Amino acid sequence: MGLDEDSLDYHASDPPGKIEISTTKPTNTQRDLSLAYSPGVAAPCRRIDENPEDAFKYTAKGNMVGVVSNGSAVLGLGDIGAQASKPVMEGKGVLFKRFADIDVFDVELDQESADDIIESVAAMEPTFGGINLEDIKAPECFEIETRLREEMDIPVFHDDQHGTAIISGAALLNAAEIADKDLEDVDVVFSGAGASAIASAKFYVSLGVRRENITMCDSSGIITEDRDVNEFKQQFASPAGEGGDLADAMEGADVFVGLSVGGIVDQEMVRSMADDPIVFAMANPDPEIGYEEAKNARDDTVIMATGRSDYPNQVNNVLGFPFIFRGALDVRATDINEEMKVACAEALADLAKQDVPDAVVKAYGDQPLQFGPEYIIPKPLDPRVLFEVAPAIAEAAAESGVARRDLDLEEYREELEARLGKSREMMRIVLNKAKSDPKRVALGEGDDEKMIRAAYQMSEEGIAEPVLIGDRDTIDGVVAALGLDFDPDIVDPDEGEHEEYAERLYELRQRKGITESEAKSLVKRDPNYLGSTMVEAGDADALLTGLTHHYPSALKPPLQVVGTAPDADYVAGVYMLTFKNRVIFCADTTVNQDPEADVLAEVAEHTAELARRFNVDPRVAMLSYSNFGSVDNEGTRKPREAARMLREDDVDFPVDGEMQADSAVVEDILEGTYEFSDLDQPANVLIFPNLEAGNIGYKLLQRLGGADAIGPMLVGMGEPVHVLQRGDEVKDIVNLAAVAVVDAQQNSD
Incomplete structure (x- = not known):
């Protein structure tokens, strides 16, 4: 079809x-x-x-x-x-x-x-x-x-006029910077003199382009003061006698802005422009000149934008109007004025210079997205546009006197992030805690691009003090290639013998099968052993690893070197699943295959502690396929016994079980059928009876229930260590780093 x-x-x-x-x-x-x-x-x-x-x-x-x-x-x-x-x-x-x-x-x-x-x-x-x-x-x-x-x-806003003006204005700010052109000096030619062209020309003046440097053409050629045109075109009329056609206008121009019809610009016209020209051919569906045609017209850099999604630098109004109105509505603005429009363009231009989330890159075919001639404005599916642009609009509205409501911009950003999902709201709690006292986080596989980008974000946002474990030359090369303004702390296993770490590893494991020479070799060739020993020695406060390793092999070195906490005999993996209006912690999803009752009880306690770090009051359900003794066998007795052990220990959270999953989370079932339960509200901490059930359960909830998953977060470790899943995105690394920092903060209290 x-x-x-x-x-x-x-x-x-x-x-x-x-x-x-x-x-x-x-x-x-x-x-x-x-x-x-x-x-x-x-x-x-x-x-x-x-x-x-x-x-x-x-x-x-x-x-x-x-x-x-x-x-x-x-x-x-x-x-x-x-x-x-x-x-x-x-x-x-x-x-x-x-x-x-x-x-x-x-x-x-x-x-x-x-x-x-x-x-x-x-x-x-x-x-x-x-x-x-x-x-x-x-x-x-x-x-x-x-x-x-x-x-x-x-607020009243005509998007056909101002939307294109604002988005192309953001592109112009960045294109001029890349081409090393001063907006006050650029000559701009418009093809088209309709609503969007006139509004764009006005807006470019607000951004710094001089009115006398703008030449506007309609279907009859250059608009001049001696032509009979309407009052709106007359605003951008060139002096009488300076007429000609579009080709004449483009000769020597720095910027071409097309808001007219497709195919009216040829390569010769592009070649006639000034060095490193900026070409915004935005006619839809066919631009004034094709993308490849314009790029191939000359040997220097042509910074090209169109209105099409199948080429770089799409000027798409959806980058503007939703977020402009969001900010305007939230301060109850009486108008959307020029100051707010400029603020939008500047916020978009700034966002294009930031590292692009992996999810956005994947949404656009895994093509590299990095500030430069092929990426001068953000992509419409970038979720960060909301909480970058809307606060800028709100702030500009307040400063220009059209806001009827005051907002705390930091709180407002958090409210906006919450609109994108419960997971962002929950992570913001932990991120804010992390920023209050950043800790030193070692990153195994530190020469992987994702780890480097994550380290940059941690540093920029003040979440942590990252330490990249890996080859220095590789890391420096990636930092340079990505254009990151970042001088990372690097621990290169090939630089020096790291004797103190080898000695400590040997001391810890000499009676557990590791010789002195093997300890030196492990520290040198396995970043997980080096990172674990750094944490154990106090030279790093936390460790993240596992991005390119199988989970069990990544977990083994920290378990051998760091071990479990003084009050723990076991570790467990926990996923936080966030739905629209509720949060659930699922354990164990990654470590213990067939735990006994005492293991389940310990995992429940540690998971409840984790929930509190997210400001969630835990309510624990020990899950089974049985409800309160309806089936009695070895499998159902384990969660039943675990719940009993916790109650006897007088834990400071409600716990019950064994119980089926729907009994645990559905209020009507819990209150209507099992009113005797110690849970007076649905559970938010679910302890699965074994690893198989836990792994299946959280993945079904994530995929079919539409939950966002954060984790796996390790609980029960002696020091903050978290093992990533292979293929995790940069945001997952940053999130787990924040969790590790909060863990370290609690350990230092």
Whole structure:
């Protein structure tokens, strides 16, 4: 099937369209309904009548944007009318929700005159926290936005004008830096003089481009003061007598901005531009000149951007509007002004210079993404855009006087991260604890690129003081290749004999099968032994390893050298699984194959301690396929006995079992059938009866239950040691490093 047929099936599948309304409060009982509607709804109505600002407190207005169009200028389709534009507007709503968790009503107006549209939209102010104007033709769109901004006390933003301006502006900031061009001195040529071109030209002036250095061309050539054009084009008219065609305008130009039609620029025109030209060919679906065609036109560096996703540097408006509105809504801004737009462009430009998460790289085909000519703006699927851009918008709104609500920006960033998932909210707790007192973390396999990138992030964010164990030349080469501003602490096994570590390893293991020469060899050739001995000797506070090793082989050296904690005989692997509104710790998932009751009890205690590091009050369930004696055999007795042992030890957390998994986590089953249980709420620490069950269980919850998994976190070690899973991403390494730092902080107390 072709794309058209696939799209029609996609939109027509039941239920038709792409959006629906869902409730955010319980509606299961008669009381719920009486609160949601009559008679309970009268109370918030009266409050809002007394104080209109309370609409933001008692209704969804503060998170609601109206996407408004009359369908007169739909991208690639033209004037198709209001109703035919509805799939596009629904799609816009999907993007708002997907990228910034903003709710949307799409409003298609069957109106043509600017006055009618203005009157209709202004009348909807009580409904919305902001208005996104979309696909309205020029020049009416200019008047509509200007007047609505004057009349309405909520943000009004015409994305067709400003979206492209802001995103291409971010690209321009970075392209100029790479090409070593000063914005005050660059000559910019525009092909196209519609809404987005005029708005982009205005915005570039806000970024530092001089008005007199901008040449704008329409289908008739260079716009000059002696031509009869509308007032909006006239703003960028060149002096009379300086006319010509697009080719004339491009000669010697530093920057070409295409917002017109495909195929109107050839290689000769690109060759006529200044050294290291910047070419933004953004006509869709076909750019003014093809990507390869422009890059191959000359021997120096052509920094190229298009509107297409199949080439580097896509100028995509989704990098802007969701996050601009997120920040504007959260400070209850009255406007989206120039200062906020500039803040957005600068935040995007800065983000492009940061290390790119592995998940983003994978989403774009595992192609290298590193600041340079092929990567000057972030990718739309980069989750960091939300908590980089929205705070910048909020801050700019406050500083420019259009915010009606003050925000603590650090707290706000954490709130935004929580919108991306419970796992980010939980990790933020540990990351903040780690930053309060960073510790020295040794990283085995320190010459692996992921470890180096993780070390850079730890250092930049103040989470830890990383120590890379590996070949110095390799590490220095990777740091240079990645362009990291980073001078890492390196321990190279080939530099020196590291005699003190070999001696300590020999001392610890001489009666357990290791000779003196073997100890020297292990320290030199196995970073896990070197790192473990550093931790045992106090020269590092924690160790992370296992990225390129099988889990058992990576765990063996720390167990031999560091050993278990004084109050522990066993270690265990724990995964924290985060769902939308709950967190569950699963143990043991990586170490003990068939534990006895005393092992299960010890693992439960250590896992409960781990939960508290995430500010979670533990409630422990010892899992089985039996509920409280319904099956009696050797297997079910172990978790039953473990629960009894814990209660007799008078542990400071509720624990029960043996019990089935659904009895442990479903409130109705727990309270309705097993009201005698010592758990008065569903469990959040699940102790599995054996390794097979634990590994299967957490993976099913992760894959089918949609949980995010953090781990495995080792509990019971004498010093903080965590073993990564092979193939973990950089964020996983950083997260476990933060957990290790918090472990080390507690050990030093």
